Amino acid sequence: MTGTFYGVGVGPGDPELLTLKAISVLKAAHAVVVPKSKDTASCGSQALGIAAKAVDLSDKEIVEMAFPMTKDRDELFSARKEAASRITGMLRAGRDVAFITLGDPVLYSTFGCLIPFVKELLPEVRIRVVPGITSFSAAASAVNKPIAESDEKVAIIPAAYGLAGLEEALRAFDTVIIMKVNKVMDEVICVLKRLGLDGRAFLVSRASLPGEEVVTDIKSLEGARPDYFSTLIVKKSGW
Numbered sequence: 001m002t003g004t005f006y007g008v009g010v011g012p013g014d015p016e017l018l019t020l021k022a023i024s025v026l027k028a029a030h031a032v033v034v035p036k037s038k039d040t041a042s043c044g045s046q047a048l049g050i051a052a053k054a055v056d057l058s059d060k061e062i063v064e065m066a067f068p069m070t071k072d073r074d075e076l077f078s079a080r081k082e083a084a085s086r087i088t089g090m091l092r093a094g095r096d097v098a099f100i101t102l103g104d105p106v107l108y109s110t111f112g113c114l115i116p117f118v119k120e121l122l123p124e125v126r127i128r129v130v131p132g133i134t135s136f137s138a139a140a141s142a143v144n145k146p147i148a149e150s151d152e153k154v155a156i157i158p159a160a161y162g163l164a165g166l167e168e169a170l171r172a173f174d175t176v177i178i179m180k181v182n183k184v185m186d187e188v189i190c191v192l193k194r195l196g197l198d199g200r201a202f203l204v205s206r207a208s209l210p211g212e213e214v215v216t217d218i219k220s221l222e223g224a225r226p227d228y229f230s231t232l233i234v235k236k237s238g239w
């Protein structure tokens, strides 16, 4: 009997924000896969820290897997193929494998990128996703602000991949969530100022984690490099 491949969202940081389902899947899993990158602010390490506060992982096989922080397709694909081969090896041996993800596994997570590679090697694989609380839910919750109400439309921009489309999104949507924003804060502030929206934005760093910080005076961040775990939300209407 092959094992089950779980993508487990561990939420944004506070271990109390893990779901009961995430806890029970982690308790039952034989192996926990932790995605690692060379980046010191690795989501995987953060996810492991969160999971370990909620569940005793001492009897689990903790398997670190390296994923390069690169846009080079060949390098990315070869790391994913290698990871898929290791994961399917464990599944074939009858082990249930939990791949942990910061926030939610279906939002900008390596887990999502791995699914086709795992399916290619093991077409009959059983995959189960355990949703997690996203970082942007935690960021909006930090200021008690709804992301959207009634007919409001929402866009999400992964800023590390460039800001093409940001201005259009800010014009077309009521709320724009900008993730992976820390390295491009100045460019984002410049666009917000040009559109007169700098007063409608707030940045939440380390939402629900120790050291959580909320900045509403966005212009004060000019020249700053916020924490990698930072999300900027622009809410054009409402309070």
Ligand SMILES: C[S@@+](CC[C@H](N)C(=O)[O-])C[C@H]1O[C@@H](n2cnc3c(N)ncnc32)[C@H](O)[C@@H]1O
Binding pocket: 012, 013, 043, 101, 102, 103, 104, 105, 107, 108, 109, 133, 134, 135, 136, 138, 139, 178, 179, 180, 181, 204, 205, 206, 207, 208, 209, 228, 229, 230, 231
């Ligand atoms: C690779 S994405 C992971 C997204 C995650 N899967 C989710 O559901 O939120 C990493 C980005 O998520 C955001 N992020 C993750 N944790 C955060 C936190 N505790 N507070 C604010 N933003 C966070 C930041 O924008 C960071 O650059």
